[in-house]
Amino acid sequence: MVGQHGLNLAVDIITTHFGDFVAKVCSCLLHRGSLSLQEIARDTGFSHSRAKNCLLVLIQHNCVQAYSISRGGAPGASPKVVTQYMALFDNILHRLRFTKFLAIVAGEFDDHQCEALIEGLLQHGRLTFEQLVMRATSKPKENEGSTISRDSLRSSLDKLIQAHYVERCPRSEPFISSISEDETPSTRKRGAKSAIQTETLEQQALAAAALLDAERFSGFGDGVLDEKLGGKSLGGNIGEKRKHEELEFDKETQAAINENEVLWRANFEKLVHCLKKKVCVASVRERLSLDAAVVLEAMIESSNQQKPKDNSVTSSLDDILEWVMKRPGGRLMTMQHVRTCLEELKCKSSIGDARALYSIDLGDIVEECLREEVESLVLQRFRISLLWRKRKLRGSCTSSGWIATC
Known part of the structure; x- marks a missing residue:
């Protein structure tokens, strides 16, 4: 649950970046939850066209997600499909x-x-x-002395996609199935009776909008031709050549779609994961040791199967050692030294597929960093007050003398 101060901060960010009108629509969604265009226009007092334009700005900048849901109408009438809009609080703060x-x-x-x-x-x-x-080509001052071609830009974009820094945009308006009468309008129940979990409509909408990773990170290099031919040689058969020409046409068509219709955006999950890794490694380096930081970074890098949004990182000892050896400081570390660092990090050990596995929760390290940061801010804010109290208890404090010593 987001607190009031967090909501105010999000509104201030939108106000600074897009102005008061867009911020008013965003504030309405943040405080009231998902709303339709008509409800937004009514609550803000804007015309439908102004409210729609503000929503388009927020959607363009990944701050709002739309989804459709069926609502029951009059008795005997068919359900009506309504488009709802929800604010993406985390994406706003990412700005x-x-x-x-x-x-x-x-x-x-x-x-x-x-x-x-x-x-x-x-x-x-x-x-x-x-x-x-x-x-890229409309910046003549930055491009002086260098040539920018479509092929080089396409290659650079493919690098970002393969590294998961860029992704295809999610579905623009997924449909959420209608809710039965015995379920609340905002949540749906799932799971066993002993452990009932609730899933909000917003969570369902985000899940429905998300693409599969194969499509989400499909770049320009993922052509149609190789998939359909399966790597077979064409030979001299006329039918195969005709099929090859048709597949070449499909490939050109797909390339045109990728360039002119597919929308791309920065992948915040990956970028936040990198920031989290950087913070955790720096914290361990400061609190424990440089070697422990090298081992932690190796654990994170070698855990390829983990999704960026997961705090738990699991990796085998062999994979950790392989990544440790890639670091200049890690080449001096023995297996026993790595094990000692894993114990120092309080990693949990287990056996899987006849291999030693180690896991650690990055969330605990982040919480420790947040606690230390809050303590630092509090101490900095009240340092003068604490010094005043300390000197007062000693009985050697006069206002003029204390100020002079500070």
């Missing part, structure tokens, strides 16, 4: 982290075009490849 996101990509890729592409997606929300090309 404060755009500079850090850009630094992550700039640090990983030795390619200025990768940095320019992710910058364009962060600034404009969602763009087609054609729009990215237009943006």
Whole structure:
């Protein structure tokens, strides 16, 4: 549950970036939950066209998700399909982290075009490849002394997609099945009776809008031709050549769709995961040791099967050792030293597929970092008050003398 201060911060961010009108629509959705266009127009006092334009701005910048749901009408009448809009609170707060996101990509890729592409997606929300090309070629001052081609931009975008920094946009308006009368309008029950879980309509909408990873991270290199031919040689058969020409046409058509119709956006999940990894490694390096930080980073990097949004990281000892050896400082570490670091990190050990597995919860490290940060802010805020009280208890405090010593 988001607190009032968090909601106020989100509204302030939208106000700063898009103005009062868009912020008023966003505030309405944040405080009241999912609403239809008619309800938004009524609550804000805007005309339908103004409310719609504000929603389009928020959708363009990944701050609002639309979904459709059927609502029962008059008795005997067929249900009516209504489009609802919900604010994406986390995505709004991510706008404060755009500079850090850009630094992550700039640090990983030795390619200025990768940095320019992710910058364009962060600034404009969602763009087609054609729009990215237009943006890149419309900066003559930055492009002096260098040539930018469509092929080079396509190659750079493929790098970002393969690294999961860029993804295809989710479905624009998924349909959520109607709710039965014995269920509440905002939640649906699932699971066993002993452990009933509730899933809100918003959670269902996000799940329905999400693409499968194979489609979500499908780049320009994933052609139709190779999949349909299965790598077979064409030979000299006329029928096979005709089939090849048809598949070439399909490939060209798919490429045109990818460039002109498919919308791309920055993958916040991956970027936040990288920030979390950076914070955790830095915290362990400061609190424990440099070697423990190297082992933790190796655990995170070698845990490829884990999704970025998962806090729990699990990796085998062999994979950890392989990644540790890739680090300059890790080449000096023995297996026993790595085991000692894993114990120092309080990792949980288990056996899976005849291999030693180690797991750690990054959420615990993040919580520790947050606690230390809050304590630091509190101590900094009340440092003068604490010093005053300490000197007062000693009985050696006069206002003029204390101020002089500070």
